[in-house]
Amino acid sequence: MPKRIVSGIQSIGHRVIESIWRLGLASRFFILVLLKSGTSLRRFNLVIRELYFTGVLSLIIIVVSGLFVGMVLGLQGYETLQKYGSESAVGTLVALSLVRELGPVVAALLFASRAGSAITAEIGLMKATEQLAAMGMMAVDPIARVVAPRFWAGVISMPFLAAMFSVMGVFGGYLVTVVFIGVDEGSYWSQMQSAVDFRFDILNGFIKSCFFGVAVTAIAVFEGYDAPPTAEGVSGATTRTVVTSSLVILGLDFILTAFMFRGVS
């Protein structure tokens, strides 16, 4: 019995040490990506190409999801607010929910599943098919040529995608509450305009989405680069990207919200 307990503790210890070791490896990799970003900045066309794959191709899912989330918010908000005779404030509810929280968070979650997984799979497969090794043999650094452009494309795309999500959400809320239910259009927009603060709401939402963009893309490129060069290895890395990114987004959101909105009425 004690032997079993000891081996159990040993196994937990192993896992903890391995996780910490991997965290250190990921941090070193992240620093390396930043240090080797010169090529991406000098040859910005490399980043633009990746912006298409990570940003533009993610637009459809972001636009459609944003629209539906906004519509649901409008419905739920109207349902609750009308009980207190405040249905005209539904625009405020929709906008603040989206700009402060749902825009950056849901867009980042969708971005992690759509673009993050694609980045991991692509880099992982390039490794498995020796394309990264071939690049190294040609005296071209794969981190500078493959990883850094994808990282920066993700970081740049994320705030725009979050903004697009919020815009579509506000429009979705407008469609449901104003066009279908019949809430006064003037109240919807004017209450929203007076309640949403640029500094506290829009800028903070933008900052959040920047943090999420860095986190998701850093995780995606690391998992791809670190993936064992097998089919199993790449599939495992892709799953880890989505799971880890989602958890990091939600955890980071709480920390950022605590710092940003503490004491703000």
Add this chain to the structure above:
Amino acid sequence: MESSISMTSDNLIEVSDLNFSYDTRAILKGIDMTMRRGQVIAVMGGSGSGKTTLLRLISGEIRPTSGYVKFAGEIVHELDRDALFKLRRKMGMLFQFGALFTDLSVFDNVAFQMREHTNLPESMIRDLVLMKLQAVGLRGAHRLMPNELSGGMARRVALARSIALDPMLVMYDEPFTGLDPISLSVIGNLIRRLTDSLGMTSIVVTHNVEESLKIVDYVYFIADGVIAAEGTPQEVRESVAPFVHQFIHGEEDGPVPFHYPTQAYRQDLNLEDSVA
């Protein structure tokens, strides 16, 4: 033994007392080799004998435990990263399945190094790429994507890519694996022809005895991390050394045993008593 390989002035690569281990598992044990400029050299041996590890040591991808690889007068593992990358511009490598960049066309794959390492105008890059593709017979395929190529074609494109900057050395990691007899012969002849016409040196790591003995100048056999035998193709064919004989003729049993080491068969089947 061929005495001409000892002429050091003509040597592009010198490997001296090279040892390499993964953790405590020794892969290469005291390898000595010399590779002359302009030659095609085959490195043969069973799976896991350390052939590919040798290529990775020559390219500086991994560092030896002891000993050294000297390429064009420079000790590879002593170079810093920038110097190593500079040295690698003089090397080309053909990977087992080509390792073409799947998001780039055949043309862009061959142009890759030219665009990365030179400031040549696009019109000149176009001409150079078409010349390299002409050399491997695939000028007409320059617009295709890698997924539209057969295995043999992909390897020919990879060959064109590896000679893009006219390297001094091209290393081929199992270039004949999985090819039909025609493609196999095409790749073999291309290796010989390009080596001669470009004045480079080629190292072919392979299992394919028939095809490689037709095109190479010198052969090294690696077994259990040491050089088991070496010589010209003629010497190798006539060799009576047990390992070489078994390898060349594909014999099932010999110095490389058919059976994985274990206890006596009789003992495993509990026949000791009944026989006694």
